[in-house]
Amino acid sequence: MHALVGENGAGKSTLMKILYGMQKPDEGTITIDGEQVTFNHPGDAIARGVGMVHQHFMLADNLTVLENVVLGSEKLHGIGGKARAKILEISDSYGLGVRPDVLVEDLGVADRQRVEILKVLYRGARTLILDEPTAVLVPQEVEALFDNLRGLKAEGLTVIFISHKLGEVLSVADEITVIRRGTTVGCADPKTTTSKQLAELMVGSELPSPETRESTVTDIPLLTVEGLRLTAPDADGIERTVLDDIAFTIHKGEVLGLAGVEGNGQAELVEAIMGMRDPDAGVITLDGADISHAPTRRRRESGIGYVPEDRHRHGLLLEAPLWENRILGHVTEKPNSKGALLDPNAARKDTERIVAEYDVRTPGIDVTAASLSGGNQQKLIVGREMSHHPKLLIAAHPTRGVDVGAQSQIWDQIREARREGLAVLLISADLDELIGLSDTLRVMYRGRLVADADPATITPEELGSAMTGAASGHLEHSTAAGGEDE
Amino acid sequence: MKKFAKIDKERLLLGLAAPVLALVAAFLVTSLVLLATGKQPFNAFQIMGSYGVKSDSQVYILNKATTYYLAGLAVAVGFRMNLFNIGVDGQYRLAAFVAAVVGGMVSLPSFLELPLIIIVAMLVGAAWAGLAGLLKVGRGVSEVIATIMLNSIATAIIGYLLQPGRLAHLDANTNSVHTTVLPKSGWFFTFTTNPAAGPIQGFIVIAALAGVGYWFVLNRTRFGFDLRTVGQSESAAQASGVNVKRMVVTSMLISGAVAGLVGMPTLLNESHQYATDFPTGIGFTGIAIALLGRNHPAGIALGALLWAFLDRTSNWLEFNGYDKEIVGVMQGVIVLCVVIAYELVRRYGLGRQQRRVGEELAAAARKNTVKEEVTA
The missing domain is CATH 1.10.3470 (ABC transporter involved in vitamin B12 uptake, BtuC)
Structure with a gap:
């Protein structure tokens, strides 16, 4: 089992795409089983026994597991009993526990991942590439995945494992390759390397940490949410409760961290606070004013800054130049407009300022947002939202897909604004980030806030068990739990 | 500032490229159609040109x-x-x-x-x-x-x-x-x-x-x-x-x-x-x-x-x-060519810009690395 580690943007995914035939290398060779190969498209790679499990699953929700697995390779074992037998055989021999007749939409994330792995094995893969397989899993599920992977290894399969979570890599890999800025910077033996050494190899310098220093929490409530309820139709058009009886208060100078496995209502909560969804019941109060049903624009004007989870869908106009993106979301505010008219000159000037202050790496403000890297897009968004001195910042996965430098910069900005009395609702899948930045932690599970915890003492594992619904109420740190190695 | 101007000029050129490309393609296709019907294409264009500029x-x-x-x-x-x-x-x-x-x-x-x-x-x-x-x-x-x-x-x-x-x-x-x-x-x-x-x-x-x-x-x-x-x-x-x-x-x-x-x-x-x-x-x-x-x-x-x-x-x-329908053919071909040409030029432009931004930033990063190593 070979692990490939490197920060976001180091070139891991590009390398994987080349191995899987999705992209062609300019130079260099790939050798499989002592034989030099060239892949023109994924089909070539599959024929050579290379299979890939993508970070974002490629499954059709409305089909069963069996149908998903045979889709596209109907020729192998047909689509009926033979295929089912084969699936069960693979599932049993690697302990995947896959049930072929369940609809994929009824499966949890971890189960879906196992279906993806099975899909690859079904096609006869001998080399498995897993692109950040643990990003979507809670710690307990990660352990289960690693057990599966060890099973694969025992059967003689090769696993290439991409990650930037060092603890995991050290515990599961037999060999580690570190890449940075597109080149191999070193190899490590997991038996003799510590995660700190590995991290420094990966980053090339000291590792930033999300730790906040002193508490700046005041007793002035800024955002109060009471009894919030929201129903929404699911894919089949059936009304389902996605938020149920949500209540919390964020004070000035406080960062409230919201933990939870994705899809448990966090996105809907953010949209309800932003006014993009109208709650069925409950009151949202911002700085003393009831905004439960106010339009999004009024909420933005009254001081909510928004760093969206999906910046391409909600935070940017990809084909518009940077300076127009600077106006987005704040078109009614200075310096972007005067009265009903835009003020392009002032907006451009301010964009230049944001680019300089927030270190957005771009050749100019007239390039389209699409041509920036993810980290620089995010810096632009954070800079834009901070420029309007928000009272409340909603930060959903603010450092997702962002390189280390930008990450620590974004953390710094959140901390600094918090010192000046900013209230922050932080949602993140990165538990270290959550624990490090938050003053208060809440756990969301199936549309409810089920648990709270003190970030000063809680460990990611303990938080993880609450995220799967295994624990609720106030989470106490048990001293028996092992400490983090970072 | 110079760099911005360059990108802007490029955008203008790309913007003009699409309609020009479409019109040229339309003329070629129409010429072929005229040839296929046994008529002289250039004569037709000449007739259109000279008649079109008359004051009425x-x-x-x-x-x-x-x-x-x-x-x-x-x-x-x-x-x-x-x-x-x-x-x-x-x-x-x-x-x-x-x-x-x-x-x-x-x-x-x-x-x-x-x-x-x-x-x-x-x-x-x-x-x-x-x-x-x-x-x-x-x-x-x-x-x-x-x-x-x-x-x-x-x-x-x-x-x-x-x-x-x-x-x-x-x-x-x-x-x-x-x-x-x-x-x-x-x-x-x-x-x-x-x-x-x-x-x-x-x-x-x-x-x-x-x-x-x-x-x-x-x-x-x-x-x-x-x-x-x-x-x-x-x-x-x-x-x-x-x-x-x-x-x-x-x-x-x-x-x-x-x-x-x-x-x-x-x-x-x-x-x-x-x-x-x-x-x-x-x-x-x-x-x-x-x-x-x-x-x-x-x-x-x-x-x-x-x-x-x-x-x-x-x-x-x-x-x-000539058959007057040839103008209808021309108009139809222009519309088709325009749609195709815009999409082609748009994709080309976006891809090209992405590449260039990437290159420029990579060059800047390399320079920084060299500097870092020197100071280290």
């Missing part, structure tokens, strides 16, 4: 282009918003019909009569398009389907009302059915530069103003920014605070109001009545022209002029022994 042709082209320009603008408003208003055709016909009826019923001084007719036309056009907008946000009906249906309904309504005894009269001399002729006060001014060439329609002034207004509203106002935002990304627009549903209805209303103007040059400057021979199909021409002009007010003007030129020369081609 120029006046004809300007007048025709005025109408086309307004149709192009009406469609472009929708396009900027990612709405496909196919219904400009029904909107302008119904608007012109109602405006002709209202104008024929009252006789006011010019400074009241003309605005009255124009405003009625705009309101009717807006209402007809607004229906499609409401259906879209209220019931999720695609505006494409709704506007096509509304075109047919408009045709039926006009057909029903445009009958002797209802809202129209039968002209005994020409055997045509038409609405009451507008009073002289409802005739728009014309100006004549060359008596031999005929008068230029005064409505060209309104069309030009509409073009300037279109540019100003879209590029210089908050409203225009919101509208363009919705056109580029509905989800981002919603997150940024635009009420997307209201914007859909508003932009349909505006598109329809501009569509209401399309029939005005004909009604106020030419026919002064709505008769069975009132021009139809201009809404569809508007789609082609908006595509050709990239939804840009100046581009639409060029597109409208080109279209009018082709129209004008088609008759003369026939006179010279």
Whole structure:
């Protein structure tokens, strides 16, 4: 089992795409089983026994597991009993526990991942590439995945494992390759390397940490949410409760961290606070004013800054130049407009300022947002939202897909604004980030806030068990739990 | 600053590349078609060129282009918003019909009569398009389907009302059915530069103003920014605070109001009545022209002029022994080529920019690394 580690943007995914035939290398060779190969498209790679499990699953929700697995390779074992037998055989021999007749939409994330792995094995893969397989899993599920992977290894399969979570890599890999800025910077033996050494190899310098220093929490409530309820139709058009009886208060100078496995209502909560969804019941109060049903624009004007989870869908106009993106979301505010008219000159000037202050790496403000890297897009968004001195910042996965430098910069900005009395609702899948930045932690599970915890003492594992619904109420740190190695 | 200018110039070049590419391709295809029918292509182009620049042709082209320009603008408003208003055709016909009826019923001084007719036309056009907008946000009906249906309904309504005894009269001399002729006060001014060439329609002034207004509203106002935002990304627009549903209805209303103007040059400057021979199909021409002009007010003007030129020369081609349908072929090919060329150029431009930004930043990063190593 070979692990490939490197920060976001180091070139891991590009390398994987080349191995899987999705992209062609300019130079260099790939050798499989002592034989030099060239892949023109994924089909070539599959024929050579290379299979890939993508970070974002490629499954059709409305089909069963069996149908998903045979889709596209109907020729192998047909689509009926033979295929089912084969699936069960693979599932049993690697302990995947896959049930072929369940609809994929009824499966949890971890189960879906196992279906993806099975899909690859079904096609006869001998080399498995897993692109950040643990990003979507809670710690307990990660352990289960690693057990599966060890099973694969025992059967003689090769696993290439991409990650930037060092603890995991050290515990599961037999060999580690570190890449940075597109080149191999070193190899490590997991038996003799510590995660700190590995991290420094990966980053090339000291590792930033999300730790906040002193508490700046005041007793002035800024955002109060009471009894919030929201129903929404699911894919089949059936009304389902996605938020149920949500209540919390964020004070000035406080960062409230919201933990939870994705899809448990966090996105809907953010949209309800932003006014993009109208709650069925409950009151949202911002700085003393009831905004439960106010339009999004009024909420933005009254001081909510928004760093969206999906910046391409909600935070940017990809084909518009940077300076127009600077106006987005704040078109009614200075310096972007005067009265009903835009003020392009002032907006451009301010964009230049944001680019300089927030270190957005771009050749100019007239390039389209699409041509920036993810980290620089995010810096632009954070800079834009901070420029309007928000009272409340909603930060959903603010450092997702962002390189280390930008990450620590974004953390710094959140901390600094918090010192000046900013209230922050932080949602993140990165538990270290959550624990490090938050003053208060809440756990969301199936549309409810089920648990709270003190970030000063809680460990990611303990938080993880609450995220799967295994624990609720106030989470106490048990001293028996092992400490983090970072 | 120099770097920005370079990128801007490049964008301009890329912007021009698409229509030029499309026109060249269209000429090649048309030449092939002409050759296939055993005719001399270059001679045909020469006939078109020399006839098109005659002074009476120029006046004809300007007048025709005025109408086309307004149709192009009406469609472009929708396009900027990612709405496909196919219904400009029904909107302008119904608007012109109602405006002709209202104008024929009252006789006011010019400074009241003309605005009255124009405003009625705009309101009717807006209402007809607004229906499609409401259906879209209220019931999720695609505006494409709704506007096509509304075109047919408009045709039926006009057909029903445009009958002797209802809202129209039968002209005994020409055997045509038409609405009451507008009073002289409802005739728009014309100006004549060359008596031999005929008068230029005064409505060209309104069309030009509409073009300037279109540019100003879209590029210089908050409203225009919101509208363009919705056109580029509905989800981002919603997150940024635009009420997307209201914007859909508003932009349909505006598109329809501009569509209401399309029939005005004909009604106020030419026919002064709505008769069975009132021009139809201009809404569809508007789609082609908006595509050709990239939804840009100046581009639409060029597109409208080109279209009018082709129209004008088609008759003369026939006179010279060519099939006039060749112009239809040319127009069709232009539209196809334009759509393909824009998409190609757009993708090429985006990819190229991404690559260049990547390269520039990589170069900067390399420089930094070298520096770091030196200082280390």
